[in-house]
Amino acid sequence: MKITSIKSHVLRYELEKELGYSQQYYKHRTAHLVEVQTDDGITGWGECFGPGNIALANKFIVEKVIQPLILGEDPLNKEHIWQKVYNLLRDSGQKGMPIQALSGIDIALWDILGKKTSAPLYQLLGGKCNNDVPVYGYGMMLQKKSADELIDLFKEESKQIKSKNFKAMKMKVGLGPKEDLKLVQAVRDSIGKDFKLMVDANHAYNLKDALYVGKGLDELGIYWFEEPVAPEDYEGYRELKQKINTSIAGGEAEFTKYGWNKLISNKCIDIAQPEVCGLGGITEYLKVAALAQANFIPVINHVWGSAISIAVNLHLLTAQPDMPGGLFPSKSMLEFDTTEKNIFITDLPKEEFSILDQVKNNNGFASVTENIGIGINPDENFIKEFEVNE
Numbered sequence: 001m002k003i004t005s006i007k008s009h010v011l012r013y014e015l016e017k018e019l020g021y022s023q024q025y026y027k028h029r030t031a032h033l034v035e036v037q038t039d040d041g042i043t044g045w046g047e048c049f050g051p052g053n054i055a056l057a058n059k060f061i062v063e064k065v066i067q068p069l070i071l072g073e074d075p076l077n078k079e080h081i082w083q084k085v086y087n088l089l090r091d092s093g094q095k096g097m098p099i100q101a102l103s104g105i106d107i108a109l110w111d112i113l114g115k116k117t118s119a120p121l122y123q124l125l126g127g128k129c130n131n132d133v134p135v136y137g138y139g140m141m142l143q144k145k146s147a148d149e150l151i152d153l154f155k156e157e158s159k160q161i162k163s164k165n166f167k168a169m170k171m172k173v174g175l176g177p178k179e180d181l182k183l184v185q186a187v188r189d190s191i192g193k194d195f196k197l198m199v200d201a202n203h204a205y206n207l208k209d210a211l212y213v214g215k216g217l218d219e220l221g222i223y224w225f226e227e228p229v230a231p232e233d234y235e236g237y238r239e240l241k242q243k244i245n246t247s248i249a250g251g252e253a254e255f256t257k258y259g260w261n262k263l264i265s266n267k268c269i270d271i272a273q274p275e276v277c278g279l280g281g282i283t284e285y286l287k288v289a290a291l292a293q294a295n296f297i298p299v300i301n302h303v304w305g306s307a308i309s310i311a312v313n314l315h316l317l318t319a320q321p322d323m324p325g326g327l328f329p330s331k332s333m334l335e336f337d338t339t340e341k342n343i344f345i346t347d348l349p350k351e352e353f354s355i356l357d358q359v360k361n362n363n364g365f366a367s368v369t370e371n372i373g374i375g376i377n378p379d380e381n382f383i384k385e386f387e388v389n390e
């Protein structure tokens with residue numbers, strides 16, 4: 001079998017209302033799909049992390065930089081292809097967009113392997129460790145409102161997420177240390193003291209502010225404090241982890257086993273959040289997961305994007321053993337978008353795919369299908385309707 005073409009599809013639509021996190025507001029939702037075609041008729045699908053115009057830059061890297069390097073290769077030689085591409089891009093991009101671009105291609109190669117062998121992805125990853133996976137809802141994004149208005153919105157939104165049966169929920173912060181603690185306090189009061197609540201700063205703070213917020217979160221029984229400081233600030237992460245009781249989570253902006261090795265060996269995090277569509281694809285994710293396992297760090301994947309990304313993550317978590325295991329182990333969770341209807345999740349696949357229904361009907365759990373490969377194939381007409389080139 002040979003790779004005959006690699007195409008990128010950047011999809012975009014305008015949101016009804018602008019949403020934000022600590023770094024920016026955004027009014028469009030994007031997804032970047034990768035389609036790898038072969039000479040025996042099998043097409044594999046993957047997805048690259050990278051929102052907004054980053055997706056357009058990654059499309060160029062996929063089609064114009066990486067495609068010429070691997071046309072004609074056997075798509076089943078995933079390891080060889082990964083190493084070849086990484087080695088040739090190494091001098092120009094060991095992190096960031098080149099690796100995001102490579103991720104989408106690698107994921108598509110795993111989809112091809114599944115289709116070639118008629119096996120669902122989780123079987124290729126070692127089989128089932130879990131019949132189903134608990135799901136947490138992320139929402140409570142920032143909006144261009146006053147802090148008081150946001151408090152009222154978050155109180156209401158947190159109640160809604162809880163009512164949908166999610167096992168836990170995650171909120172954004174980023175208004176400033178004092179306002180952020182007020183916001184978290186309001187959500188905690190709204191959902192009660194026993195519901196799992198996570199707080200995501202998207203690296204909004206310097207170390208001093210992160211320590212202040214972290215100490216406040218310790219009082220509020222927060223399950224994890226996500227990306228408190230800049231991803232390059234390994235020292236800051238380590239100091240924070242030593243001084244704060246709340247678990248420190250991070251890694252969505254870390255790349256490859258080389259970056260992850262630094263994050264883990266510097267003792268920066270209590271919870272690892274690898275982003276499979278960004279860090280180098282499934283081939284590299286498995287190595288990162290092994291690093292985390294060897295250091296007894298729980299892995300709770302960062303999930304962002306379309307139904308393809310969500311399905312890939314559900315397969316990965318289905319095949320992930322508990323760490324360290326036991327009769328009542330602490331389980332990993334699938335992250336899921338609860339913000340305004342995301343049609344890249346609901347309307348993109350040809351297959352039946354509803355995490356929300358599963359969560360509602362199965363007490364907060366979701367499970368993989370037995371469809372071969374990733375199990376999600378995008379509708380061509382849907383792609384045509386939402387595809388953009390600039």
Ligand SMILES: [Mg+2]
Nearest residue numbers: 200226227252
């Ligand atoms: Mg995050």
